[in-house]
Amino acid sequence: MAKTAKLYRMVMDKHVCPYGTKSKYLLERRGFSVEDHHLTTREETDAFKDKHGVETTPQTFIEDERIGGYDALREHFGIGRDTSGKSYRPVLAVFAVGLALAVSLSLALLDGLSVRTVEWFVAFSMAMLAMLKLQDVEQFSTMFVGYDLLGQRFVPYAYAYPYLEALAAILMAGRLLPWISIPVAFTIGTIGAASVFYAVYIQKRDIKCACVGGSGDVPLGFISLSENLAMMGMAIWMLWRAFG
Structure with a gap:
C-alpha cells in the first residue's frame, strides 16, 4: 500500500x-x-x-x-540536523575547490601535474578564503582580534588582513611582483601560525576561527593552522624560486 x-x-x-x-x-x-x-x-x-x-x-x-x-x-526520518556547532566543512570545501581548480588548470595548460599545481592550489585557496573574509570585514575583524596576537595590539591590522591575503594570493597565482607577495604572505602567515598555535596548544582555548569570515563556525585548530603554514611555505618557495 x-x-x-x-x-x-x-x-x-x-x-x-x-x-x-x-x-x-x-x-x-x-x-x-x-x-x-x-x-x-x-x-x-x-x-x-x-x-x-x-x-x-x-x-x-x-x-x-x-x-x-x-x-x-x-x-x-532519523536525519536530524547536526547541532554540534563548529565544523571544518567550510574551510575544507575551500581547499577542495582550490585543489580542483589547480588540477584542472594544470591538466589543461601544462599537460600534467607539476609544482605549478601546488602553487595554484595554495594561491586559489588563499584567494577564496580572503574573499569570504571580505564579505564582512567588520565581523571578521571582531573574531580575528579574539586570538590574533598582532590584531589584539594593533586593531587596524585585523581590518587590513583580508586585503593583504587577497593581494598575496592574486600575485602568487600569476608569479607577479614577488617582492610584494613574498613578504606579505610570509608575514601574515607567520603571525597567524604563531597566534593559532598559542591560542590552541598553549592556552588550550576552544574558540571559533575567523578563517572563513566572521559568519563561519570553524573551530580554531590544526586546519586553521594549516592555512597559515601554507602561506609561509608558499612564501619560502617563491623566495627560493625568484632569488635562489
Whole structure:
C-alpha cells in the first residue's frame, strides 16, 4: 500500500516557502505520495495555524499524526540536523575547490601535474578564503582580534588582513611582483601560525576561527593552522624560486 502524507505549505504569488518545497521533496524521496495543500493567502495561512495550534508552516501529517515542520520531518526520518556547532566543512570545501581548480588548470595548460599545481592550489585557496573574509570585514575583524596576537595590539591590522591575503594570493597565482607577495604572505602567515598555535596548544582555548569570515563556525585548530603554514611555505618557495 502506498504511503501517503499531507503537506500544508505557503505557495503565494510572491512567496513560495522554501522549507515547504524541501519537505515535499524529502517526503517524495522517502516514497510518500504527497497530498500537497497550498496556503495561497496570509489569511488562509493564519487560519490554518489557528486551527492546528501551530506557529509556523509548513506542517506535515503522516497517518493523521502531525509531524511538524521541515526540521521535525528530518528528525522523524532519523536525519536530524547536526547541532554540534563548529565544523571544518567550510574551510575544507575551500581547499577542495582550490585543489580542483589547480588540477584542472594544470591538466589543461601544462599537460600534467607539476609544482605549478601546488602553487595554484595554495594561491586559489588563499584567494577564496580572503574573499569570504571580505564579505564582512567588520565581523571578521571582531573574531580575528579574539586570538590574533598582532590584531589584539594593533586593531587596524585585523581590518587590513583580508586585503593583504587577497593581494598575496592574486600575485602568487600569476608569479607577479614577488617582492610584494613574498613578504606579505610570509608575514601574515607567520603571525597567524604563531597566534593559532598559542591560542590552541598553549592556552588550550576552544574558540571559533575567523578563517572563513566572521559568519563561519570553524573551530580554531590544526586546519586553521594549516592555512597559515601554507602561506609561509608558499612564501619560502617563491623566495627560493625568484632569488635562489
